[in-house]
Amino acid sequence: MFCYQCEETARGTGCTVKGVCGKEAATAGLMDVLIYLCKGISERNSAAAAQGKANKAVGSFIAEALFATLTNTNFDDARLRSLIAEAAALRDALPSAGPNEPDACTWKPAGDAAIAAKAGHIAKDAANNDDVHSLRALLIFGLKGVAAYYHHAQVLGYSDPRIEDFMQKGLAATLHDKSGGDLTALVLECGGIGVATLALLDTANTKTYCNPEITSVKTSVGKRPGILITGHDLKDLEQLLEQSKDSGVDIYTHGEMLPANAYPALKKYAHLYGNYGSSWWHQKEEFEAFNGPVLVTTNCIVPPKDSYKDRVYTTGPVGYPGVKHISAGKDGKKDFSAVIAHAKKRQPPQDLQAPGRELITGCAHHAVLALAGTVVEAVKKGDIKRFVVMAGCDGRQAERAYYTEFARALPKNTIILTAGCAKYRYNGLDLGTIGGIPRVIDAGQCNDCYSLVVVALALAKAFGVGINELPISYNIAWYEQKAVLVLLALLQLGVKDITLGPKLPAFVSPGVLNVLVENFGIKKNSTVEADLARMVPA
Numbered sequence: 201m202f203c204y205q206c207e208e209t210a211r212g213t214g215c216t217v218k219g220v221c222g223k224e225a226a227t228a229g230l231m232d233v234l235i236y237l238c239k240g241i242s243e244r245n246s247a248a249a250a251q252g253k254a255n256k257a258v259g260s261f262i263a264e265a266l267f268a269t270l271t272n273t274n275f276d277d278a279r280l281r282s283l284i285a286e287a288a289a290l291r292d293a294l295p296s297a298g299p300n301e302p303d304a305c306t307w308k309p310a311g312d313a314a315i316a317a318k319a320g321h322i323a324k325d326a327a328n329n330d331d332v333h334s335l336r337a338l339l340i341f342g343l344k345g346v347a348a349y350y351h352h353a354q355v356l357g358y359s360d361p362r363i364e365d366f367m368q369k370g371l372a373a374t375l376h377d378k379s380g381g382d383l384t385a386l387v388l389e390c391g392g393i394g395v396a397t398l399a400l401l402d403t404a405n406t407k408t409y410c411n412p413e414i415t416s417v418k419t420s421v422g423k424r425p426g427i428l429i430t431g432h433d434l435k436d437l438e439q440l441l442e443q444s445k446d447s448g449v450d451i452y453t454h455g456e457m458l459p460a461n462a463y464p465a466l467k468k469y470a471h472l473y474g475n476y477g478s479s480w481w482h483q484k485e486e487f488e489a490f491n492g493p494v495l496v497t498t499n500c501i502v503p504p505k506d507s508y509k510d511r512v513y514t515t516g517p518v519g520y521p522g523v524k525h526i527s528a529g530k531d532g533k534k535d536f537s538a539v540i541a542h543a544k545k546r547q548p549p550q551d552l553q554a555p556g557r558e559l560i561t562g563c564a565h566h567a568v569l570a571l572a573g574t575v576v577e578a579v580k581k582g583d584i585k586r587f588v589v590m591a592g593c594d595g596r597q598a599e600r601a602y603y604t605e606f607a608r609a610l611p612k613n614t615i616i617l618t619a620g621c622a623k624y625r626y627n628g629l630d631l632g633t634i635g636g637i638p639r640v641i642d643a644g645q646c647n648d649c650y651s652l653v654v655v656a657l658a659l660a661k662a663f664g665v666g667i668n669e670l671p672i673s674y675n676i677a678w679y680e681q682k683a684v685l686v687l688l689a690l691l692q693l694g695v696k697d698i699t700l701g702p703k704l705p706a707f708v709s710p711g712v713l714n715v716l717v718e719n720f721g722i723k724k725n726s727t728v729e730a731d732l733a734r735m736v737p738a
Contacts, residue, residue, distance in 0.1 A: 201216060201218075201219075201228035201232075201319075201323050202326045203219055203228050204337075204707050205271060206221065208220040208596075208679070214327065215228075221271055223275060224275075226277060226316070227275055227280065229315065229322075229323070230281060230284065230319070232322040232326075233319050234283055234284050234287060237287035238262050238371055239371045239375050240305040240306075241287060241290055242368035242371035243297050243375055246365075246368050247295075255290070258364070262347065262367050262368065262371070263347040263348075263367065264283075264347075266347035267344070267517040268280065268283060270347075270348055270682070271499065271680040272502065272680070275519060276523075277521065279525075334707055335383035336374045338387050338688075339374060339390055341681045341685075342684055342685045343370050343371060343390060344684075344685075345686070345688075346367055346685055349394075349401050349682065349685070350363050350367075350400070352433065352434075353401040353404040355435050355516075356435055358400055358403060360400055363393055363397050370386055387688060388691065390685070391689045392692045395653070395689045397685075398653075402564075402650045405434060406566070408465070409463035410465050411567065412563075413462055414561075415467065415560070415562040416560055417458060417461045417474050417560075419475055419476070419558060421452075421473075421476065421551045423548055425449050425546050425548055426452050426476075426491075426543060427440065427492055427494075427539055427543045428452050428453075428476055428493070428495070429452070429494075430483075430496055431456060431496055431497030431516075431518070432457065432498045433515075433516055435532075436495065437466060441472060442469075443537065444536070450473040453474070453475045454476055454477050455477070455478070455479055455621055456498075457497075459561045459562065459645050459648065462561050462644070476552065478594075479624040480499075480502065481596040483501075487504065487511070487512070488505065488508050489550040490549045490550070492511065492543045492546040492547075493511045493512070495515065495526075495539055496514045496518045500680070501514065511546075513538070513539050514526070515527070516528075526539070557628055559628070560627070561642045561644065562644070563641040565658075568643075569655065569658055572658060574637065575637060584614075584634055584637075585611065585614060585736075586615070586671045586736050588674075589616075589672060589674045589675065590603065590616050590617070590622060590677070591617070591646070592620050592676045592679070592683050593682075593683050595677075595679045597702060599702045600702055603622060603675075605728045609728055609729075610631075615637065617641050617643065617672075618641065618642050619643040619648045619652055620645065620649070621646070627642060643655075646683065646686065653693060656670065656672060668694065673697070673735035674690070674698040674699060675725065676700050676701075677702065678701075687700070691720050697720075698722050699722075699724070699731060700725070701724055702725065704724050
């Protein structure tokens with residue numbers, strides 16, 4: 201295997217024996233082969249589209265397949281093999297793209313030996329770190345982010361053929377000898393498609409569940425049995441809430457599901473009790489202490505301990521061998537009765553904090569722009585001197601304490617704009633408010649980074665300046681491929697001087713890094729003191 205798609209990758213170069221995430225080499229190989237087949241599908245379907253003969257089902261399948269290969273999503277070899285078989289059948293039903301088709305269009309996954317051999321070849325090729333391979337990897341990982349966000353929107357009934365077409369265009373392009381310039385253009389185009397995808401998802405979420413409201417969320421526990429739901433899928437939470445409303449069971453959010461407490465259509469359920477625990481990497485301790493069943497709806501699942509594995513249920517793109525999976529019916533509905541019945545037999549959750557501190561969320565663009573006049577006036581008066589975007593992912597390395605200390609050290613006239621699970625590094629700090637405005641403005645999930653863009657553009661319009669002339673600095677924490685896409689989206693919007701950490705991506709070659717530094721001012725974080733002096737000038 202060779203995998204370097206996440207920030208934790210072994211030795212900062214690539215996992216070659218087993219993924220730091222817990223992914224086995226054979227599983228990594230199945231994922232590589234699935235992506236390879238998706239490239240072949242894309243090549244053929246793009247050619248068919250030019251003749252008006254495209255298979256419209258391809259876009260949805262590719263989104264599902266790429267999402268399954270995202271870090272900490274699907275560890276289940278059986279389900280990956282099923283996706284490989286489906287991919288081959290879908291590809292082979294398409295007309296040939298021409299007499300000189302790439303191997304990805306014709307190779308047959310005829311048994312485990314053939315799949316393993318192809319996986320080995322793909323891994324060997326991926327280990328090359330020249331600029332072209334680096335740009336291909338950057339494009340593919342950006343496409344994985346597109347696929348994940350697009351999948352979330354599709355679940356709620358929203359789609360966009362332009363997004364589906366670009367996913368296929370990008371995948372097919374990696375099969376050809378494109379120049380560095382051509383690939384760079386595709387990477388930046390991927391950022392633009394990322395903006396469109398995040399906007400579509402924002403529409404899907406707000407049209408379905410109404411605009412989030414600034415909400416204070418409990419982190420203490422109740423006396424009734426509970427179900428813990430983690431991941432990002434709001435429709436799964438809605439169905440679980442509806443099915444469990446008269447069961448005597450409370451529902452708790454975890455990780456990236458925290459912002460769900462701010463949506464009016466979800467917070468109306470009285471048994472949506474609050475949030476339990478923090479970011480994804482604390483699962484082993486927090487799932488253990490919760491006592492009740494845990495429903496994992498999307499990334500990020502950590503290989504569960506045997507002591508609570510029987511209480512874990514997966515759904516959607518998530519999979520883990522030996523864990524019960526709940527699939528949707530043809531109508532899109534899911535039956536969570538087994539999870540609810542399981543919860544009734546369990547003890548209430550153990551309290552993790554005493555006393556539990558409430559967390560503020562729901563500061564998405566609609567809520568924040570309602571306060572725009574107050575915010576603009578506070579800036580003009582000097583009460584707010586700077587905004588710092590600290591969005592992105594959390595991770596388990598000790599060096600990520602940097603983000604806690606950075607937030608703690610920010611001057612009291614500074615506002616943090618955040619989205620994603622990186623906020624768990626500082627949203628429990630008592631940073632106070634500025635004129636009633638929370639100093640940590642939590643727009644929501646990583647899916648909600650679009651809100652930060654809307655707020656920044658609105659501020660730029662209010663002050664009559666460009667986005668890079670605002671008193672805003674960017675100190676982004678990344679971990680996986682959704683964060684890669686968010687970075688590309690910011691670059692496409694013209695945002696410069698982004699600080700990225702805690703490590704720079706291993707898949708970015710020295711040559712590509714040089715381009716990012718020279719053209720966009722991307723730099724790695726350093727020390728709290730040095731970065732404060734640079735990002736928050738006196």
